[in-house]
Amino acid sequence: MYPENFYYTKDHEWIRVDGEKGVIGITNYAQKELGDIVYIELPKIGRTLKFHETIGTIESVKAVSDIYSPVSGEIIEINENLKDSPELINNDPHGEGWILVVKIKDKTELKNLMSSLEYEKYLEGIVKK
Amino acid sequence: MKKTRLNRIIKASGAKMVEFAGWEMPVEFSGIIKEHLAVRERVGIFDVSHMGEIKITGSQALEFIQCITSNDASKLSIGKVQYSSLTLPNGCPVDDLLVYKIDDKEFMLVVNAANTDKDSNWIMKNKGKFDVEVRNESDSWNQLAIQGPKSEEILQKIVETDLSKIKYYWFEKTKIFEKDCIISRTGYTGEDGFEVYFKEDVEYAEKIWSLILQNGKEHDIQPCGLGARDTLRLEARMCLYGNDIDETTTLLEADLEWIIKFEKGYFIGKDALLKQKEEGIKRKLVGFEVMDKMIARPHHPVYVDNTQISQVNSGSYAPYLKKNIGLLYLPVKFTQVGTEFEILIRDRKVKAIVVQTPFYKRKK
Numbered sequence: 001m002y003p004e005n006f007y008y009t010k011d012h013e014w015i016r017v018d019g020e021k022g023v024i025g026i027t028n029y030a031q032k033e034l035g036d037i038v039y040i041e042l043p044k045i046g047r048t049l050k051f052h053e054t055i056g057t058i059e060s061v062k063a064v065s066d067i068y069s070p071v072s073g074e075i076i077e078i079n080e081n082l083k084d085s086p087e088l089i090n091n092d093p094h095g096e097g098w099i100l101v102v103k104i105k106d107k108t109e110l111k112n113l114m115s116s117l118e119y120e121k122y123l124e125g126i127v128k129k
Numbered sequence: 130m131k132k133t134r135l136n137r138i139i140k141a142s143g144a145k146m147v148e149f150a151g152w153e154m155p156v157e158f159s160g161i162i163k164e165h166l167a168v169r170e171r172v173g174i175f176d177v178s179h180m181g182e183i184k185i186t187g188s189q190a191l192e193f194i195q196c197i198t199s200n201d202a203s204k205l206s207i208g209k210v211q212y213s214s215l216t217l218p219n220g221c222p223v224d225d226l227l228v229y230k231i232d233d234k235e236f237m238l239v240v241n242a243a244n245t246d247k248d249s250n251w252i253m254k255n256k257g258k259f260d261v262e263v264r265n266e267s268d269s270w271n272q273l274a275i276q277g278p279k280s281e282e283i284l285q286k287i288v289e290t291d292l293s294k295i296k297y298y299w300f301e302k303t304k305i306f307e308k309d310c311i312i313s314r315t316g317y318t319g320e321d322g323f324e325v326y327f328k329e330d331v332e333y334a335e336k337i338w339s340l341i342l343q344n345g346k347e348h349d350i351q352p353c354g355l356g357a358r359d360t361l362r363l364e365a366r367m368c369l370y371g372n373d374i375d376e377t378t379t380l381l382e383a384d385l386e387w388i389i390k391f392e393k394g395y396f397i398g399k400d401a402l403l404k405q406k407e408e409g410i411k412r413k414l415v416g417f418e419v420m421d422k423m424i425a426r427p428h429h430p431v432y433v434d435n436t437q438i439s440q441v442n443s444g445s446y447a448p449y450l451k452k453n454i455g456l457l458y459l460p461v462k463f464t465q466v467g468t469e470f471e472i473l474i475r476d477r478k479v480k481a482i483v484v485q486t487p488f489y490k491r492k493k
Contacts, residue, residue, distance in 0.1 A: 035145075035356070036162040038446045039422045057475070059424050061161045061446050062356055064475075090160075 001028065003094055007070060007110055008119035014094065015070040017110065022071055025098040026058070026089060029123055034060040037086045042078045042100065049073055049102060051109050056099065058089070071109045073102035133178035134271055134334040144354060150243035152179040155354035164357035165448040168318050172277035172345050173353040176338070181245030182270045182326070183238040183252060187261035190234050197255055197397055198228065199380060201390035205230040210298045210313050213388055215248055216398035220379040220405060224248050225370055227315065229300060241370045255397065271334045275341060276322030283345040284323055288312065292323070305337060317358070319365025320491055363454065364447045366416055366487035372427060373414060373442045373456050381405050382458065383414045412458045414442070416486035419453035421479040425472045431457060432471040432478060438463070441472060447488060454488050
C-alpha cells in the first residue's frame, strides 16, 4: 500500500527522493481522511521552505488541512494539474496526485522521517486510538 | 454513544463513522460528492433513525399542537404532513419539525436528533391542562430516507401501496413485508423522495435496507451519509438547526415567515413575532456565493468596509452546482441580491455576493 522508497511524516505527507530533488505529496490515509478534495492552494515556485513549514492548504468538501514540508529546500516545480483536477490527490495520492518538487537543502533531515513500514505501524496506532 | 438498528450493517459496509448528536452515524460511504450527485440525478438512501418521533394523542391534540407550533395544524387533513416550528415565547425555534396528522386525535412530530429530549421536555412543560398524552417514541422507530428522481421506482418494488398516489407532503400507513410502516413523500434534500418509518427490530431493518440497495442497483443507488445530507439540504436552502436557526434566531429573521400563521389564533411566540413584524427585522438569513475557490465555513467572520458585521452560519462546496455557497445573517440593508461583502477565510478576505435562494431547485 505505502511505497517503500518514500519517506513519511507524522502529518501524513510523503517525499520521494530523486538525487537532489524531492517529490512531495500526501498519503493515501490523508486523502481518505479528508474525503473529496475540491481545492488546493499551492505555493509559488522559487519559494524557500524550512523543515515542517506550511506549504499549502487542501480543502475537501468537509475539511481543511495544511500541508507541511517534510524537508527544507526550494520549490522548483508544482503540479499544475491539481488546479483544475484536485481530485487527482484522491484518485492517485502517491502518483499523479503529487503536489510539488523541492530541491532538498539538507538530506540529513530525511532521518527525521519514517519508512513505509514505520508509517504503517504509526497508522495502526492511530486507528487503534 | 447511541446506535441505530442499522449501525452494524452500515459499519460493515465500510462507511466512515462520526459522532453526531450523541449518535454514531455514517458521515460518508463512497464519498460526499458521489452520494450527493446520486441523489440529484438518480437515487440515494439514508439511515435517519436518529431523528426523534414524538406522539401527541388525545381529545385536545390539535388545540395543543396549535398552541406550541407556529404553522396552522388545523389545515392538516388526515395523511398530510406540515413543516413547522416549536416556538419559544421570544419567537425563536426550540426546533423545526414535521407534523404528521395520523388521525383527528393523533399526531406525530418528527424532530431533530440533537433536540429530541429538549423538545420532549418543552412539550411536556407546556402541556398544562390540555387533554393530551405526550410520548417520546424515538427509541422505537427506524427511519429511512430514499431520495432522488428514481426513489419511487425503487421503493415501489417492496411496497404494496401505489406510491404514485402519495402526493408531496402526504403520507400513508401501509405495510412492508406484512409489517406496519408509515411512508411519506418528504425529505430534506430538495429532491422527490420518501421517508419510511417502521418500528421493527435489527433483522427487519437490515432486510429493508439491503433490499432497497439491491433493488436500486440498476440505478446505481448510493447509501448516503450525513455529509451528503448536509450539502444537499444546503443547496436546497433548507435550514439546519444549530447552524442556521437556534434559540437566538427568530423565525422572521430566518426567513421562515411562511411557517408562521398569525391568523390561526394564539401560539407560543406569537406576540414576539407580531411585534417584530410590525417593527421590522434588523437582520435576515440570506444565501451567498463565494467568488473564489476557497470554501466559507461556519463561523468565518464577515466584513463590509473592514468592519465585521456577521459570520457564516452554513458554508460548503455545493457538489451539484460546483460553487462555494452558504447561508448567513446580514443586516437588512445588505440583504439585496447582488450585494457584495467579504469573508475572512483563514488569513485572506475573499469576495462573496448575496444570491437568490434556493441555490438549487429541482425541475418538476
